[in-house]
Amino acid sequence: MLDTLTQEFPKHRPRPAGAPLALQGVRIVDFSHFIAGPLATMFLADLGAEVIKVEPPGRGDDLRRYPPELPQLPDQGGPFLWANRGKKSVALDLKNAAGAALARELIARADVVVENFSTGVMDRLGLGHVALREGNPRLVFCSVSAYGRDGPFADRMGFDPVVQAESGFVSMNGYPDRQGVRASAAVMDMGTAMMVSQAVLAALYARTQHAQGHGQFVEVGLYDTGLFMTGWAPMQHLLTGREPQRHGNTSVDTCPSGVFSASDADFYINCGNDRVWHRLASEVVRREDLANDADLAGRHGRQARRDELFKVLGEEFKQQPFEVWRARMRDAGVPCGIVRTVGQALRSEETKARGTVSWIHHPTAGPIPNIAPPWRFEATPVADPVAAPRVGEHTAVVLREVLGLEEAALARLAGEGAFGAASAGASPAAKPAADPSANPSAKKPPP
Numbered sequence: 001m002l003d004t005l006t007q008e009f010p011k012h013r014p015r016p017a018g019a020p021l022a023l024q025g026v027r028i029v030d031f032s033h034f035i036a037g038p039l040a041t042m043f044l045a046d047l048g049a050e051v052i053k054v055e056p057p058g059r060g061d062d063l064r065r066y067p068p069e070l071p072q073l074p075d076q077g078g079p080f081l082w083a084n085r086g087k088k089s090v091a092l093d094l095k096n097a098a099g100a101a102l103a104r105e106l107i108a109r110a111d112v113v114v115e116n117f118s119t120g121v122m123d124r125l126g127l128g129h130v131a132l133r134e135g136n137p138r139l140v141f142c143s144v145s146a147y148g149r150d151g152p153f154a155d156r157m158g159f160d161p162v163v164q165a166e167s168g169f170v171s172m173n174g175y176p177d178r179q180g181v182r183a184s185a186a187v188m189d190m191g192t193a194m195m196v197s198q199a200v201l202a203a204l205y206a207r208t209q210h211a212q213g214h215g216q217f218v219e220v221g222l223y224d225t226g227l228f229m230t231g232w233a234p235m236q237h238l239l240t241g242r243e244p245q246r247h248g249n250t251s252v253d254t255c256p257s258g259v260f261s262a263s264d265a266d267f268y269i270n271c272g273n274d275r276v277w278h279r280l281a282s283e284v285v286r287r288e289d290l291a292n293d294a295d296l297a298g299r300h301g302r303q304a305r306r307d308e309l310f311k312v313l314g315e316e317f318k319q320q321p322f323e324v325w326r327a328r329m330r331d332a333g334v335p336c337g338i339v340r341t342v343g344q345a346l347r348s349e350e351t352k353a354r355g356t357v358s359w360i361h362h363p364t365a366g367p368i369p370n371i372a373p374p375w376r377f378e379a380t381p382v383a384d385p386v387a388a389p390r391v392g393e394h395t396a397v398v399l400r401e402v403l404g405l406e407e408a409a410l411a412r413l414a415g416e417g418a419f420g421a422a423s424a425g426a427s428p429a430a431k432p433a434a435d436p437s438a439n440p441s442a443k444k445p446p447p
Contacts, residue, residue, distance in 0.1 A: 002070070005359045005367050008347070012358040012370055015381040021048025022380040026204065027402075029054060029106050030087065031115040031122070033061040035160070035189035036222060037144045038083045040196035041114050045086035046373045046382045052110075052398055053084065053389070054103060057091040057420025060391035072365040076388055081368065084388035090399070091392025091419055091428065094125050098418035103127060105403050108135050111215075112200055116144035119154045129217045140203040140215040144196055147223045158222040160186040167226030168244075172233060175248040192225040255302040256280075256309045259339060262322040266339040269329070274298060276334055283332035284325065285316045362387040395419060395428035 026049040030041040038053070038061065045051040055061055059075075066079040073081070090106070093099040104127065107113055113132065115122050122128045122143075129141035143149055146158025164170050164182045174181040199218045207213055227234065233244045244252075249268070251257040256277070257270045271277045274297060281291035290312070295301040302309060317325060322338055329336045340348065346357050359367040370385045399405045405413075410428060413419065419428050 009357050012360045014384050020380050023047040023049040027110045028112040029110045034063050036192040037114050037116040039193035043197040048383050051087040053087040053089045081388045086386045088394035089389035090395045093420050096417045098413050098416040112140045114142045138215045142200050142218045145221050160188045163188045163222050163226035168230050172244045174246045176246045188226045191229045192222050195220045260317045262317050265322040270335045279332040280334050284328045360385050
């Protein structure tokens, strides 16, 4: 696939020279792994923060080995590349006294810590928020938990599909004649990542409003996010006592909304209100009998005759190719979209128009894909993307630039096992791969 990348997609277009970054000068020490924490810190890196990803020597973040793993990208599988753009990797053995001491020194010079270890791990390592606050009262410490850091479930591990099941999300999705289904995308992890990035930004802003500029402890729970990700269903249940039912591709709230088939493709229509329905009937399928049927004028009437409506509309739509219906619905203001595969979506005209997919240079693999974040800023464009790092790629450069360590000190720390047993007797990589588009490493006053 990589050999056709440069023919299919454009090279990333650099941001305007000299434009500031929204989070320029903010330093984040990131102890998180898998998806929720790393995706959140990648968002912050995209906004210009310097993100130092602290990983176990050798194996690194376990997400590195999630498929696909390409021969030219050892320990950098597709999911890892997706969630770790723009970061610097420092390999430290946190169970080693010297390694943990280096972590504390990095945190003392940081604005934010993000971690998603099991409850109690950071405290046992001497890196809990209470211990760190004394040395850095401005620190924002964000803990990503599964079921909370205290209470009867603090010891439980959390994983996306389990939370999909426990939150009620699975029960809402699928068809009524079979079991509920999970979303194949890690929606709970991704939702949590968005909550984490918002929480960190809010805490940084609050720090600027505090007379002493103090940071604070922030917690985001995967399970809490899971309940939120069920949308308005909890409110509907609490108001009526009824459980949400599975309706496949149709909607219990609007009608007709669902998947229909043209002569050549499947597409989705969303009739969100009575006006859209009238335009669909009169301007798209051009059935005045439907448009003028008083029973169908209101949502409840259409829901009562859902099966009849879907049959009639289905017969109409099969008569023409999708492009005919797309043009009519666009002119009539009826929301619709063709049902695509992921590959088709990435190559669609809509995606091209937004410039979402491009390629960037990887120092080992050459061109690799890049998927842009959804933000567009006029004054502070997002950072130019830099490929996810190798395990420990930036250990030496970070310790030199942030802590001011020299070669002799790096060699001594390596001998003490700070960078893992394999590094004993040798300093960490002294010359990491060139990173021409990396964020400025000079520390500027944070917000």
